[in-house]
């Protein structure tokens with residue numbers, strides 16, 4: 001059995017264990033900040049996350065099935081979230097022209113304004129990141145994208161619209177470490193995207 005990162009003795013011996021514990025603390029901060037924002041607006045964390053997602057993503061992604069994959073939740077949980085947001089008049093739903101059982105979800109004017117207020121829940125985390133020097137921030141971003149990519153390949157987090165899982169992404173191509181064939185340009189490490197609107201998923205087997 002591998003050593004636990006939660007054992008302080010292991011942390012003293014290993015930077016990787018300390019990094020895991022640090023990531024856990026940061027995930028705790030996101031959880032607390034989301035709950036605090038939810039208390040102000042009378043919303044649950046997932047209700048806030050769905051509102052923010054709807055604000056920035058195209059119509060074909062604003063469906064129960066996509067949201068369930070996006071947030072790694074069951075369709076039943078997302079359906080309950082959608083029902084609650086409909087009741088609060090923060091969203092509306094529109095049936096698909098070719099399938100009356102399926103629908104897309106849209107923010108109402110009030111929903112858009114709540115999304116705009118609640119998306120500020122990360123402000124303290126952003127302040128801490130912006131206080132870093134550019135080199136440390138670039139290294140942090142590179143390390144985090146590697147971790148996210150690994151978790152995606154391991155099937156732990158599902159939907160990722162990041163360069164490393166995109167059909168158009170090329171590694172070590174045309175003299176560049178990262179290259180986008182759609183944009184036909186070299187991407188610096190800090191230009192790699194985590195949520196690209198043009199992302200096309202490649203199969204994980206590739």
Ligand code: SF4
Nearest residue numbers: 163166169180196198
């Ligand atoms: S289309 Fe977007 S996600 Fe895909 S490689 Fe280009 S920039 Fe990255």
